[in-house]
Amino acid sequence: MQNQEHINHLKNLVQSLLDEAKKQGATAAEAGLSQEDGLSVSARLGEVETIEHHCDQGLGITVYFGQRKGSASTSDLSPESIKETVSAACSIARYTSEDSFAGLPDPELLATEFPDLDVNHPWGIHADEAIAIAIECENAARAYHADISNSEGATVNTHQGIRVLGNSLGFLQGYQSTRHSLSCSVLAQRGDSMQRDYWFTVARNAADLESANDVGIKAAERTLRRLEARRLPTQQCPVLFSAEIATSLLGSLIGAISGGALYRKSSFLLDALDTPIFPDFVHVYEQPHLRGALGSGNYDGEGVATQTRDLVSDGILRSYVLASYSARKLGLKSTGNAGGVRNLTITPGALDFQALVQHMHTGLLVTELMGQGVNNVTGDYSRGAAGFWVENGVIQFPVEEITIAGNLKEMFKQIVAIGSDVDYRGNIRTGSILVEKMSVAGE
Structure with a gap:
């Protein structure tokens, strides 16, 4: 889609936004531009269901008049539109009240090194090839067992994008990235019992995707094992979160130590810095510079340098997750997490x-x-759940229509073990997590 020449062209557009903001009286400005295109194909019951070509672009600018801030965006990249968008942002800024915490990031925190993170692998796949992959995947699932009775289909997605970020402090950078995926969802029926489940694979490089056959078979296996599920009697017992579900526990941790929740005093981990929140074997950290990984990036949404760093070590909370605004509100420095963790x-x-x-x-x-x-x-934690009952270390039968409940503070401290079965298909990487005891509400 783009080469370095095109990236330079988009950088020039962002610079023209910043120049226009200065011309219109802004004391500081930051601007971002994105262009994305992709293909999404789905097949169901051996037939093509949808073919979608995506092509999007947009730019946004935030201007500051002292401590007053205004933002505007557009999908039109013409010179006239750029001028109008900057004017709109400036108009807003002139009428907003001052906020002493508003402003660009601290200049010394901006990224200055930009190694190649191997996140751009265009997949030159045509719609008919994608259709063939989707049908192969779904066929593998449907043919796996006679109890597979229906299908929600299989989907192939390929996406490539470019993002450019600049500010009036002299930061101006852009990079390309790709993301490809294949998913399949099927239904199974045995007697009166009907269940659905799915599987998916995702990667920056299409060569790293699981095969269509394997994805279909996993979707079928996962669906079949849920047939004839039962409810459980209400009780307290250990709970093992499978790896793909355990990511949500870490998501709750990040929500609780993010700047917005902290300065609003709406976090169960308020004032928990430098205190034990997990058992001492727990180590949670960011790895933003992993080559080819789904969450990698040299800088955050404000241009602040990302870094490998501990959030939790020896079970102790070592750092918060902060962007510039929330950091200033808390009297701290940005941790390079505008836009989240990596x-x-x-x-x-x-x-x-x-x-x-x-x-x-x-x-x-x-x-x-x-x-x-x-x-x-x-x-406080209470969610509907499904899974399997285990006795004597062996899975006995599938379970549905239950609720698991506890409190995250206690759940974190009651983590007994973390599995080696790490799920790499997202921005949070964890194995299965075993919690010593939770309440299970069933019959």
Whole structure:
């Protein structure tokens, strides 16, 4: 899609935005521009269902008149539109009230080194090739077992984008990135029992995707194992969060130590810095410079340099997750997290998934969560769940229509083990997580 010449052209556009802002009286400005294109193909029951070509672009500018701030955006990149967009942002800024914490990031924190992170691998796939992959994937799932009765289809996505960021402090950078995925979802029926499940694979480089056959078979296996699910009696027991579900626990951690929640005093981890919040074997850290990973980046949404850093070590909370505004509100420095964390990782333990199930001995394995029952202020946790009942270290039967409940403060401290079965398909990297005890509400 783009080469270095095109990136330079987009950089020039961003610079023209910044120049125009200065011309219109802004004391400082930052601007971002993105262009994206992609292909999405889905097939169901062996037939093409949708073919979508995506092509989007947009730019946004934020201007400052002292401590007054205004923002505007447009998808029109013409010189006239750029001028109008800057004018709109300036008009807003002139009428907003002053905010002593507003402004560009601290200049000394801006990124100055930009190594290649290997995140750009265009996939020159045509629609007919993508259709063939989707159909192969779905066919593998449908042919796997006679109980696979229907399908929600298989989808192939390929996406390539370019983002350029600049500010009046002299920062001006751009990079290209890609993201490709393949997913499949099927239904199974046995008697009166009907279930659905899915599987997906995602990568920067299409060569790193799981095969269409493997994705289809995993989707089928996951669906079949849920048939004839039962409810459980209400009880307290150990709970093992499978790796793809355990990411949500770390997501709750990040929500609680993010600047916005902290300065609004709406976090269950308020004033928890430098105190133990996990057992001492827990290590949580960011790895923003991993080559080829889905969350990698040299700088955050403000141009602040990202860095490999500990959020939790020896179970102790070592750092918050801050952008410039929230950092100033808290009297601290930005941690390079405007736009979130990057490749958040919890160090895996020695036990693989099977060994974790055996270690739990008797309890609940959770493979799906439903609902939004997490209170970020109190840490109270209550979510619908499905999974499997385990006895004597062996999975006995599938479980559905239950609720698991606890408090995240206690759940974090009651983590018994973290599996070696790390899920790499996202920005949060964790193995399965075993919690010593939670309430399970069923029959």
